Amino acid sequence: MAQITLSNLRHSYRPDPAGDDDYALKKIDLTWEDGGAYALLGPSGCGKSTLLNIISGLLVPSEGKILFDDQDVTALPPAKRNIAQVFQFPVIYDTMTVYDNLAFPLRNRGRDEAIVKQRVTAIAEMLEVTGMLSTRASNLSPDNKQKISMGRGLVREDVNVVMFDEPLTVIDPHLKWKLRSKLKELHQRVRATMIYVTHDQTEALTFADQVVVMQDGEIVQIGTPVDLFERPAHTFVGHFIGSPGMNVLPCEVRGGAAFFGGEQVTLEGPSGIAGDGKAEVGIRPEFVSVSRTGGGIAAHVRKVADIGRHKVVEAIAHDSRIHAILEGDAPNAGDAVMLDFKQSQTRLYKDGWLASRPEGGAR
Amino acid sequence: MKKLNQRAWLFVTPVLLLVAFNALIPMMTVVNYSVQETFGDNLFFWQGIDWFEQVLTSERFHKALGRQFLFTFLILIIEVPLGVAIALAMPRQGFWVPFCLVTMALPMLIPWNVVGAMWNIFTLPDIGLLGYFMNHTLGISYDMTQNPLAAWVTIVIMDVWHWTSLVVLLAYAGLVSIPNAYYQAAEIDGASNWAVFRYIQLPKMKTVLTIAILLRFMDSFNIYTEPFVLTGGGPGNSTTLLSIDLVKIALGQFDLGPAAAMSLIYFAITLLASWLFYTLMTMNDNKS
Numbered sequence: 001m002a003q004i005t006l007s008n009l010r011h012s013y014r015p016d017p018a019g020d021d022d023y024a025l026k027k028i029d030l031t032w033e034d035g036g037a038y039a040l041l042g043p044s045g046c047g048k049s050t051l052l053n054i055i056s057g058l059l060v061p062s063e064g065k066i067l068f069d070d071q072d073v074t075a076l077p078p079a080k081r082n083i084a085q086v087f088q089f090p091v092i093y094d095t096m097t098v099y100d101n102l103a104f105p106l107r108n109r110g111r112d113e114a115i116v117k118q119r120v121t122a123i124a125e126m127l128e129v130t131g132m133l134s135t136r137a138s139n140l141s142p143d144n145k146q147k148i149s150m151g152r153g154l155v156r157e158d159v160n161v162v163m164f165d166e167p168l169t170v171i172d173p174h175l176k177w178k179l180r181s182k183l184k185e186l187h188q189r190v191r192a193t194m195i196y197v198t199h200d201q202t203e204a205l206t207f208a209d210q211v212v213v214m215q216d217g218e219i220v221q222i223g224t225p226v227d228l229f230e231r232p233a234h235t236f237v238g239h240f241i242g243s244p245g246m247n248v249l250p251c252e253v254r255g256g257a258a259f260f261g262g263e264q265v266t267l268e269g270p271s272g273i274a275g276d277g278k279a280e281v282g283i284r285p286e287f288v289s290v291s292r293t294g295g296g297i298a299a300h301v302r303k304v305a306d307i308g309r310h311k312v313v314e315a316i317a318h319d320s321r322i323h324a325i326l327e328g329d330a331p332n333a334g335d336a337v338m339l340d341f342k343q344s345q346t347r348l349y350k351d352g353w354l355a356s357r358p359e360g361g362a363r
Numbered sequence: 364m365k366k367l368n369q370r371a372w373l374f375v376t377p378v379l380l381l382v383a384f385n386a387l388i389p390m391m392t393v394v395n396y397s398v399q400e401t402f403g404d405n406l407f408f409w410q411g412i413d414w415f416e417q418v419l420t421s422e423r424f425h426k427a428l429g430r431q432f433l434f435t436f437l438i439l440i441i442e443v444p445l446g447v448a449i450a451l452a453m454p455r456q457g458f459w460v461p462f463c464l465v466t467m468a469l470p471m472l473i474p475w476n477v478v479g480a481m482w483n484i485f486t487l488p489d490i491g492l493l494g495y496f497m498n499h500t501l502g503i504s505y506d507m508t509q510n511p512l513a514a515w516v517t518i519v520i521m522d523v524w525h526w527t528s529l530v531v532l533l534a535y536a537g538l539v540s541i542p543n544a545y546y547q548a549a550e551i552d553g554a555s556n557w558a559v560f561r562y563i564q565l566p567k568m569k570t571v572l573t574i575a576i577l578l579r580f581m582d583s584f585n586i587y588t589e590p591f592v593l594t595g596g597g598p599g600n601s602t603t604l605l606s607i608d609l610v611k612i613a614l615g616q617f618d619l620g621p622a623a624a625m626s627l628i629y630f631a632i633t634l635l636a637s638w639l640f641y642t643l644m645t646m647n648d649n650k651s
Contacts, residue, residue: 053547056547058551077550078550079551079553083551084551085548085551087544087547087548089544091542091544091545093562094566094567095562095566096562104554105551105552105553108552108553108555149548
């Protein structure tokens with residue numbers, strides 16, 4: 001168990017990186033607290049797998065250092081780092097039984113057979129695979145294979161970190177939910193640091209206490225699921241998290257106030273922007289209310305999608321598309337409506353980054 | 364009940380005809396010869412199973428069969444581990460991959476009788492590169508036409524040179540199909556190189572190796588051209604393998620009856636051994 005610090009990390013797959021574009025990881029400074037449940041969230045190709053492989057030691061970063069507590073492990077091979085990693089596709093040793101699969105990491109380290117037995121039995125119980133221990137691993141279904149892969153990661157009691165690289169990709173949807181809650185439960189029981197890489201926001205938000213959002217080799221925001229939802233630090237996070245994502249509307253800032261299509265939009269608090277110019281207003285569809293009369297911004301409804309629990313209204317105002325999520329009654333396509341933004345949830349973004357501050361709150 | 368549809372015969376008949384003409388009918392002529400005696404003029408006399416008894420009890424057949432098994436055993440025991448070792452040593456990506464693959468494939472592209480002739484000249488004591496070097500430079504007496512051991516060593520090395528590549532290419536194909544995650548997981552699990560080979564590479568190569576062993580078994584058990592060109596079965600009968608003996612009986616002595624009986628026995632042994640190999644090697648797959 002250890003705290004993991006990434007300091008000034010940069011990585012390029014090219015031998016002679018010239019500009020920032022040649023780097024898969026641009027500049028990463030990050031500390032993973034001991035025992036935390038983290039998710040690394042980002043679209044495909046944002047560098048999250050690269051970051052994971054650097055922590056596990058499968059890749060050596062071009063620049064920067066990795067510290068486990070105070071020990072510099074940048075140059076150590078994976079076997080010496082005492083970490084565990086679960087891959088996208090289940091890796092199992094075909095010719096071995098489930099028991100031998102789970103025992104493999106311990107036996108390779110020359111552990112006593114009695115300890116091996118005790119650990120394997122305990123892990124098998126946690127994963128609910130006790131009944132399969134004597135089966136050949138090659139005969140298992142994909143979700144059980146992935147469970148065994150996870151088990152191999154958790155079987156060593158002293159691992160510094162367990163990393164999951166999109167581990168539920170090949171699992172059937174109805175089993176995904178089960179395995180995900182299993183993982184959460186495992187984290188609470190073993191208290192090892194866990195890093196879960198995914199491009200699926202539901203997986204990230206249900207698993208993690210802290211979510212690290214990445215884009216183009218950079219960390220855009222680190223925060224709890226609630227932070228990411230309520231105060232996205234960047235419009236990218238707003239878009240990426242939520243369904244549909246945050247509405248981002250072009251606006252004009254004049255004298256500290258924001259104007260969308262000439263109409264003033266009341267922000268959560270001070271705009272945080274000195275001077276005038278172009279910026280963006282961000283508001284989540286959950287905080288947009290729609291009414292036929294009353295105040296707000298005039299818009300017309302383009303379409304309404306009923307997705308069961310609620311309805312998603314797509315409206316057009318000043319040539320911009322605005323989504324609103326409504327419970328219960330919704331207007332019909334073509335209707336003229338008024339849109340009202342919940343003031344405490346209306347944010348201002350400058351060049352993509354959050355600028356506005358909550359009323360009375362410090363930045 | 365479903366109405367019977369006879370149209371299926373239309374689809375089966377071409378295959379039946381093809382198999383009949385390329386396997387069944389030629390085979391039946393052999394069966395025909397194996398139970399009869401002929402003195403020419405298309406005159407045949409019923410002989411029953413006499414020829415089979417004669418072949419099975421003849422010492423000549425036993426010796427040829429023994430040599431055949433020895434040869435096949437030797438080349439399998441050398442070619443399979445060597446082929447796997449070379450495949451493991453070959454680069455899996457980069458500039459040298461095509462180079463290695465083409466170099467490996469080259470020996471297999473050479474016609475079999477050319478291989479025999481090449482090695483014959485290569486080992487001639489007075490003008491062959493290897494023969495001259497052994498006899499005159501190293502002073503080791505090496506002459507295939509005189510020494511049975513030299514003849515054996517030469518045909519085995521020749522076969523290894525000619526066919527190890529097949530094992531290499533098949534094993535290599537098995538190796539490159541292993542996803543990288545397996546190696547990464549093994550590295551994290553702290554597996555030794557031996558454990559990686561034993562628990563990842565070997566199991567993943569198993570299917571292709573089964574095919575490689577079967578192919579090498581059948582080919583080497585039926586080998587004719589290369590040893591015939593190289594040693595002609597000599598010195599004496601020391602390298603007379605089954606197929607060479609068979610041709611001697613059939614075309615040299617024109618004993619068509621015994622030759623036909625021997626062909627059938629030969630075929631039965633090849634079939635039986637292949638079946639045994641395959642069954643034994645795939646037995647574990649069906650276990651749960």
